[in-house]
Amino acid sequence: MILKLCNKCGKPCAYPAKYCDVCLPDVLAAREAREAETKARADKAYNSRRDPKYVRFYRSKPWRMLSARYMQDHAWTCERCGGLAVEVHHMQPIQTPEGWERRFDVTNLKAVCVDCHNKEHNRFQSKAKRSQRL
Ligand SMILES: [Zn+2]
Ligand SMILES: [Zn+2]
Numbered sequence: 001m002i003l004k005l006c007n008k009c010g011k012p013c014a015y016p017a018k019y020c021d022v023c024l025p026d027v028l029a030a031r032e033a034r035e036a037e038t039k040a041r042a043d044k045a046y047n048s049r050r051d052p053k054y055v056r057f058y059r060s061k062p063w064r065m066l067s068a069r070y071m072q073d074h075a076w077t078c079e080r081c082g083g084l085a086v087e088v089h090h091m092q093p094i095q096t097p098e099g100w101e102r103r104f105d106v107t108n109l110k111a112v113c114v115d116c117h118n119k120e121h122n123r124f125q126s127k128a129k130r131s132q133r134l
C-alpha cells in the first residue's frame with residue numbers, strides 16, 4: 001500500500017486520500033461552509049438586481065413611456081460619446097433611496113449606448129459595482 005502524508009496533520013494516510021480519516025470530515029465541512037457562503041453572497045447580489053420592485057419599475061408603462069420620450073428628445077444619441085443610444089441610465093441608481101425618489105426625474109437620466117452604459121456602471125471592472133447596474 002502506498003502511503004501519503006495528510007495535508008492537514010501530516011500523519012500517513014492511504015493513497016490517494018489527501019487527508020487522514022480524522023481530518024477529512026473537518027476539511028469537507030470547511031469546504032462546504034465556504035461554498036455555501038460564496039453562494040449566499042452571489043444570491044444576494046443577484047436578488048438585489050432582480051428585486052421585483054425594480055423589475056416591475058423597468059417594465060412599468062410610465063417608465064417605458066418616459067424613457068421612450070427621453071430617447072426621442074435626445075435623438076437616440078449617447079450623451080457620453082455621441083453614438084447610438086439604446087438605454088436610459090439613472091445617474092443616481094434607483095436602488096438608492098435618492099435615486100428611487102428621482103426615478104422619473106429627467107435630470108437624473110442619461111441616454112447611453114451599450115458601451116457607455118457599461119462604463120457608467122463600471123461593469124467588467126468591479127464585481128461590487130456590477131451589482132448596482134441599471
Ligand atoms: Zn490528518
Ligand atoms: Zn456612448
Ligand SMILES: [Zn+2]
Pocket residue numbers: 088089090117120121133134
Ligand atoms: Zn444604468
